[in-house]
Amino acid sequence: xxxxxxxxxxxxxxxxxxxxxxxxxxxxxxxxxxxxxxxxxxxxxxxxxxxxxxxxxxxxxxxxxxxxxxxxxxxxxxxxxxxxxxxxxxxxxxxxxxxxxxxxxxxxxxxxxxxxxxxxxxxxxxxxxxxxxxxxxxxxxxxxxxxxxxxxxxxxxxxxxxxxxxxxxxxxxxxxxxxxxxxxxxxxxxxxxxxxxxxxxxxxxxxxxxxxxxxxxxxxxxxxxxxxxxxxxxxxxxxxxxxxxxxxxxxxxxxxxxxxxxxxxxxxxxxxxxxxxxxxxxxxxxxxxxxxxxxxxxxxxxxxxxxxxxxxxxxxxx
Numbered sequence: 001x002x003x004x005x006x007x008x009x010x011x012x013x014x015x016x017x018x019x020x021x022x023x024x025x026x027x028x029x030x031x032x033x034x035x036x037x038x039x040x041x042x043x044x045x046x047x048x049x050x051x052x053x054x055x056x057x058x059x060x061x062x063x064x065x066x067x068x069x070x071x072x073x074x075x076x077x078x079x080x081x082x083x084x085x086x087x088x089x090x091x092x093x094x095x096x097x098x099x100x101x102x103x104x105x106x107x108x109x110x111x112x113x114x115x116x117x118x119x120x121x122x123x124x125x126x127x128x129x130x131x132x133x134x135x136x137x138x139x140x141x142x143x144x145x146x147x148x149x150x151x152x153x154x155x156x157x158x159x160x161x162x163x164x165x166x167x168x169x170x171x172x173x174x175x176x177x178x179x180x181x182x183x184x185x186x187x188x189x190x191x192x193x194x195x196x197x198x199x200x201x202x203x204x205x206x207x208x209x210x211x212x213x214x215x216x217x218x219x220x221x222x223x224x225x226x227x228x229x230x231x232x233x234x235x236x237x238x239x240x241x242x243x244x245x246x247x248x249x250x251x252x253x254x255x256x257x258x259x260x261x262x263x264x265x266x267x268x269x270x271x272x273x274x275x276x277x278x279x280x281x282x283x284x285x286x287x288x289x290x291x292x293x294x295x296x297x298x299x300x301x302x303x304x305x306x307x308x309x310x311x312x313x314x315x316x317x318x
Contacts, residue, residue, distance in 0.1 A: 016031070016034065016215065024158055024159075024161045024235040025161055025162060031215065031216060033162065033166050034172075034215065035169075035208065035211070035212045037165075037166050037172070038169050038170075038172055038173035038177050038211050039173060039204065039205075041171065041174035041178075042173055042174060042177065042178055042181060042199070042204050043204065044170065044174065045170070045173075045174035045250070046174075046253075047178055047182075048178075048253070049175050049178040049179065049258045050178040051182065051199075052116060052119060052120065052182070052258050053095070053096075053178070053179045053182035053183065053186075054185045054186040054189075055186065056120075057100070057112065057113055057116045058103055058112055059111070059113075060189070061190055063103075063106075063111060064190065066308075067103060067106050067308065068186060068187060068190055070102035070105075070304060070307035070308040070310075071095070071098045071099035071101075071103075071304050071307070072095075072098070073303075073304075074094075074097075074101055074102055074301075074303035074304030074307045075098040075099070075300055075304070077300075078097070079091060082292060090124065090260040090262045090263050090293055090296055091179065091262065092120070092124055092179055092259070093260065093293065093296040093297050093300065094299075094300040095179055096117065096120050096124075097296065097298070097299075097300030097301045098300040098301065098304030098307070099304060100112060100117065100301060101300065101302060101303065101308075102307055102308040104301070104305055105306075105308035123252060124258075124260050124263065126259070127248065127252070127259035127260050127263050127264045128260075128263045128266075128293075130259075131244060131245055131248050131266070132271035133271060134247060134248050135240060135245075135269065135275070136271040136274060138241075138247075138272075139236075139237065139240035139271070139275045139276060140275055142236060142240050142243075145157075146236065158235040158236065161238055164238070164239050164243050167246035167250065168242050168245055168246040168249070168261075168265070171245070171246045171249030171253060171261060172249065172261045173208070174253035175249050175252060175259055175261055176249075177208070178258075179258065180211075181203045181204055184203040184206065185199050188200065230269055230282055230286060231277070233269070237269075237276060240272045241265065241268040241269045241272045242268075244271065245261070245264045245265040245268040248264050248268070249261050249264055263293060270286050
């Protein structure tokens with residue numbers, strides 16, 4: 001569960017970015033909305049993403065618990081590096097990269113289900129592009145809708161940010177959080193606690209609780225990086241990127257596409273900033289975020305491989 005706690009800090013920080021930077025929603029209230037949405041996401045939108053991660057990358061019921069554990073440890077290591085460096089990273093990229101790395105160092109890449117990896121890779125590449133485009137589009141539409149309104153009417157409209165952050169949290173629960181649910185379910189299958197890959201309710205509860213712990217104790221640090229360090233976020237910006245990110249992630253979850261909420265949210269913020277004022281956007285910070293995404297996969301791959309080698313040193317090969 002350490003990995004999910006770290007994910008709660010890193011990915012949860014992205015969800016908290018709007019409230020922390022625009023100050024439209026009090027942070028404690030935003031925390032409650034996010035945690036409730038993460039818990040409700042899998043219940044409302046199904047567990048297709050959990051199945052993709054838990055059984056679509058490799059058959060761990062045949063490969064055994066050590067390789068599954070090595071993949072998880074590798075992902076935790078990669079995310080820990082990102083957390084202490086105070087840069088947002090994708091838990092999805094870290095998890096899949098570490099899983100493939102651990103298999104490469106063990107039985108070899110022949111056991112990898114490449115169709116599942118390709119599905120994940122496509123979704124992860126597409127999500128930043130979709131997030132950026134949706135952020136720019138939604139902001140343009142929102143500004144057009146606000147222009148004929150009085151200031152007081154516009155301020156009332158900004159209360160829709162409560163809906164925006166709730167939808168964003170539901171999207172996270174239906175997508176990113178399900179990756180942890182999928183790993184827990186795979187572990188239950190490997191341990192013999194389940195006869196087939198069917199997501200148990202307890203896996204959703206445990207994931208939501210671990211996420212909540214990470215969000216409450218570390219999410220605000222990441223939120224500050226993703227928020228006003230990109231540009232000065234105001235309520236209209238926050239509402240636009242929340243709607244854009246939520247629409248992208250929920251759309252992917254509906255078809256079982258495991259996108260990255262982290263990447264989608266940050267890309268939506270950049271899209272909104274570019275649409276609002278290209279010069280005001282801090283491109284150096286944006287570039288730092290993109291570089292961290294690009295580095296996550298090889299770092300996680302190496303960490304997963306190292307975890308497998310460590311198990312070979314500590315335990316006899318079966």
